[in-house]
Amino acid sequence: MSVNMKVNIAGVEWNNPVTVASGTFGSGAEYSDFVDLNKIGAVTTKGVANVPWPGNPTPRIAETYGGMINAIGLQNPGIDLFVKRDIPFLREYKDTKIIVNVCGKSTEDYCEVVERLASEDVDMLEINISCPNVKEGGIAFGQDPKAVEAITKEMKKRAKQPVIMKLSPNVTNIAEMAKAAEAGGADALSLINTLTGMKIDIHRRAFAVANKTGGLSGPAIKPVAVRMVYQVAQAVNVPIIGMGGIMCAEDAIEFMMAGANAVSIGTANFHNPNVTLEVIEGMKKFCEKNGVKDINELVGCVK
């Protein structure tokens, strides 16, 4: 039985519903030793700002039970080098879509990057208004519905590509944020970013990451993410890219049944660099076994 794995996210057709979570995959170059990037539905890049950012002091990560905490601090080369080096590299992979994750410290920063990307050959933009690890910008935009709507509008005014707003789980009511992004004109939503967490090294009597707090990711957060994807799917009509602790095909299917049109794999890349391809294969097998002719049939099938 052949299964249709193609999905359409805000007018962009992906060959399958799997992308990678921003920050876990660089711009793909390092993983291309292990993964044929052409086989992934889309590559979502590490966040890129208007200028290079050095990121946070080390240690930047700590492992936790079934997860990890990171506070990289959005180290990135800035849009100039990114445009010159990373986009041409990714464009070589004709079958995969390019989603550029955009970060900033102010509305102007975001606007500058989005304007620069308007003339670039990339398929979608993901706006990171939910990074818990930078003091200014990032999450400051993502925890107030008015701010979410306002920045979404600014992005939409300037963007030539469909705009995905990436939502933070560190809010009381994520559906409210999702509605605000939709009201601002978002073409799609992605969720969830990491949950703010903390780990203390009891032997050193010190914080495990230098930033004190960091973003918790991995299978430990998956049930929270599935719940939030479900809540957002009930609240909005735009496509959803679901993520948070996906380790295997079954996890990805679960997100789709909760209402995600596509999924992102993040922390699992660290555990298994081949995981994206294994998830895609596993999703196809699940459909074959269960008589599902089109993967899109699964989206939101659990009400």
Add this chain to the structure above:
Amino acid sequence: MSEKVIKVVPVVKTEKVTEGVFSMWIKDKDLATAAKAGQFVSLYCNDGSQLLPRPISICEIDTKEETLRLVYRVVGKGTEEFSKMKAGDEIRVMGPLGNGFTLEGTEAILIGGGIGIPPMLQTAKSLHAQGVKVQVVLGYRDSDLFLKSEFEPYGSVIVSTEDGSVGTKGNVIDAIKANNVSGDVIMACGPMPMLRGIKAFAQENSIKAQISLEEKMACGIGACLACVCKSKDKDHHTNVNNKRICKDGPVFYAEEIEI
């Protein structure tokens, strides 16, 4: 094309080196052929609650037997799992990773401190094999001189101990000074205070120094930017004076980095 591989490989032998320190030999032709002194591998745990690979330095490379020897200290649940493995078990590994030591000089001073000692063994072997005079300086806490005798076929070996029970009381620099060790290149791996001391010593004496760093890592291949160190020059990845220890290191010339 990269020589890195990721695969499940057999464990052919395990051994307790000393309290809390273990040896594991894994067999794989690709790994053994590609590996160089000073590189490391990522070992993955079977326990799904431990997601991140453990970066472990390569202690010995046997191209004939197609094995790598990995020597590590048990510091948490992951390394504890490895320490319970037996010959015949299998383990998922990615490697070889990073850049090893540049085998150079005519009179090399090899310095290892604590669990930084294991990677210096292959380095000693490789340098000895190409005719470099090898002088090994090992820093220990006490008289538990693990691996020391294994260095002896490849050169002179002196030790320092923190408690003064064997060799020079103090650190590796104290031992170098007490024994008037001289050379034209230093290669070192060990704790950060030791590496800082070596960088200063090398500068004072105008000796070229290669030092191997460690940091908490996630991906192990240069993508996640967790394990950076401050570098003198702009790095080619981000252009911000941050070198990636896993990919650009773990071995750096001392003057390249700020520690």
